[in-house]
Amino acid sequence: MAIKTQPVTVNLGPQHPSTHGVFRMRVMFDGEEIVDVEPIFGYLHRGSEKLAEERTYTQIVTLTDRMDYVSSMLNNQAYILAVEKLAGIEPSPRGVWLRMIASELQRIASHLVATGFLLQDLGALGTPLIYAMRERENILDLFEMICGARITNSYLRPGGVFMDAPEEFWPALERGLDDIVSTIDELEEYLSGNEIVFSRTKGTAVLSPELLINASITGPMLRASGVDWDLRHRAPYDYYGRITFERKLHTASDNYARYWVRVQEARESVKIIRQCIEQIEPGPVRPSFDDVPRLLRPPAGDAYAAIEGSKGELGFYLVSDGGISPYRMHVRASSLINLTLLRDMLIGGQFGDLFVTFGSVDLNMGEVDR
């Protein structure tokens, strides 16, 4: 006699330990297999885009910090690039180098968090997560040294950065880079032979490159499928044209490939920072207030600038009507767009893989809901 089974609908979230914030999924199971997934979000909506319409261009920097709160420097950078494009500001070279260093450090921190939480979702009970967070802490200490804050940096300003890095920052940065490399080595040592991690992550949630491109997905998720698409290389912004780095690609497009690409990118970021340290030149970190006044009034028009964020293409679209605040700001939030394929990734998979796949997307609910 065949056993009659019936799918069960379970509500996961918004208060769930592994949803990386306040995210809700209505999941239909047949036994352990996932039949249907409905992502529901918006629990962290703060109306950042609307708030930006009544703030000056400098004040909006503080809003961008709070969108993707594990990579605020990258948000700052994307926004500032859009403002510079809109107002036609020529940034000062030292400021650009400094913000490149800061944003690459932030990328490492973000990838460390992503890797740590992926392993946490695998059920490693916090140990590798804490090793990753321990290293991120060193990066945050460096941020505190240059800009006085650890998470919500607000370090960048139109035309450069807020303040030059202090003397003690440079030796600390050198030490920090060595530490980062050794921590990544340690994480890889932990993972390189770990059959449990392999069997859990390899071959799960495979997505085809065509689907990824059609869904407009960017970042490590796309590169894990073998598509060579990195804005730092395809459309270099800031001084990335003067930097040589390897684009790390993986072709498997599964959870393991996504993790692998992130870890390798963190290694490449260390190399990029070392090149930035070599090439940085003395000078002012931001244009004088005569060139870039505190209260910017960009000419009427619009501008879109995008960077390669830690989670994908992070773009800011600004429309100016000539006033002191933008007429409209729109954010191309990579987390939100990467989330769109969640259903394709999960259906047909196992319940045990649900949160691993979810973690491998590397979402930040602050960015999804804005």
Added chain:
Amino acid sequence: MIGLGLRRGFVVTFKNFLRPAVTEQYPDRHVGLVGAAKEAGMNPFQFLVKKPGDSLKAIAGLATVPVAVEQSPRFRGNEFTFFEDRCTACASCAKYCPLGIIEIVSVPGKIDAQEGESYKLEVFDIDIGRCMFCGLCVEACPYDALHMGSQFERSKYVRDELIITKEELFDAEKRPSSWYRPQFEENTFDPFKETIVDHHDAGRHERPSDEDLKKKWVDER
């Protein structure tokens, strides 16, 4: 496949098991006998003989030593530092604040023989409860009157107590952070050890001598 590769993971965790902890204990740290003796400024044997009670406590793991958290001098803390003598009540900070939490009320004030006409600052309130410590007000201040503070312990039980008034700012210990104040970094001012007493020391220029002031304000008129 299953088995041999896991060994590396065990080695990594065991290495970390043998390493000292990286976390900091706050606000005080539990110390053993050696740490307690060091804190008292003597060697462990002396400590055992002179303070048997304290050393027993230390051996039992109950002795604590206060801990100062390592911070950068640029740390944007929430104990704002404000020099009323430097303030011209221009309200730049209030205008620059993204959240509009600084309230300034000024009235035309006295006419000083030395410094000329000035505004009198009646109200200067910062609503710390809504502040996000972006530091834009400090960036806006043209006369270096307002600074971020280095301290961060400002939790209160009542929301209203989070509003810092002018008087409170005036009486507070002045430990300004060097965030957007390069002069402090040039003078190697350490906010965790020193305080600023004279408001002239907080400016970005050298304090003019009395003669120069007299020349400028009295002789030239």
Added chain:
Amino acid sequence: MDQAFLDNSLWRNIYCVLAGDSAQCASREYSSGLLPGGMEWLAFLIAAAAIIGLFVNGVLGGVIVLIWGERRLFGRFQSRTGPNRWGPFGMLTSVADAIKTMFKEDLVPAEADRILFNLAPVLIAAPALLVFSVIPFGIGTYVADLNIGVLFIMAVTSLTTLSVLTAAWSSANRIAILSALRSIALLISYEIPMALALVGIIMLAGSMSLGDIIAAQNVPFIIVQPLAFFVFFLAAMAEMARAPFDLTEAESELAAGYLNDYASMKFGIFFLAEFMAEISTSAIVTTLFLSGWRGFDPIPSHFWFGAKLIAVLFVIIWFRMTLPRLRVDQVLKFAWKGLFELTLINIVVTAILIAIWPQPTTSQLWMMAAINWPIAIISIWGVSKLLGTSSYDKPQPDADNPEYPVGSEEIPAASVYKAESTSQAQASNEGGD
């Protein structure tokens, strides 16, 4: 009086002091008992109650210490300090937690089956405590030395799953039921290799009594029966749902699994039972494989038992700190395709060895070990190969390929997306400036 009681020195001492010189206390000289004659039944009851009280409170105290120790060890493994605020070295943290748990509001979900909901904590705590009744903690220190001790342990530990199912079903929570189903799947799969792993030991010792098994361990059975130890240890970890088999409670998936709707002391009892299971598993491993309380003479037997117990606990905690969780199908596959075969190999090999040396002496045990170790290593390697090759569900693009090929410059589906800036960006990167 049963011989099983007489061997128990603790029971006998209390009984003889109370009841005086009776037939059971022939081995010792007591002028007269504290109780008048004819009250032997009362002495019996008092002695039994004293021992039960001692063991239950001892185990609960041990759990409190274990929770503290485990959290300290977690801290050490994770480069942090662990609990250190309350009491010396944070030792009173668990006490504070226990008090807090007791004073929390006792919530029962509206749709819950109240009777079963309240019964489940009792059901889980009772078997967890019962296991301790057959474990010898030292010479003459046990509640009962059953002649079917091993069988008793197997029977009692499997009761835990019943209470998990009761808890999940009565709380009318879908996540809890998923957790309970996993728990049952684990029980059914791992009970068999666990029992079969012990067959080799029973054959060697010639008895199911834990006392006899300890007596037979002139060489600790971990050396003589490595394969049995490997299987039993992993199966025991799965049985008590510890990492990497903590599917029942899978924190990152099921939140707390079957415990989702429990609060206050009911949750506390589940929590205690979980840690009791940890201690009892370590005690069983110590008894069966590490020669229990045996050791050098000047150091008392209880100390030996404790030291071995702590070592086993440390390994369990180390496992938990290091290994990620396996998926359900992988766990079950591991039991049926991996451990089951290993136990069969072990039984066959042990049977042959017993046929050669029916009453093994110490030197013969060493020779058995010398034969068993290569067999263990080869069979574990072979079974691992067997397990590793079969793939699950979806095809793996490059699972066995250590080299990760770097994708081509071309966008794979040119028809889907036209990359305009490809050549220009390429030039700027190659130029290097």
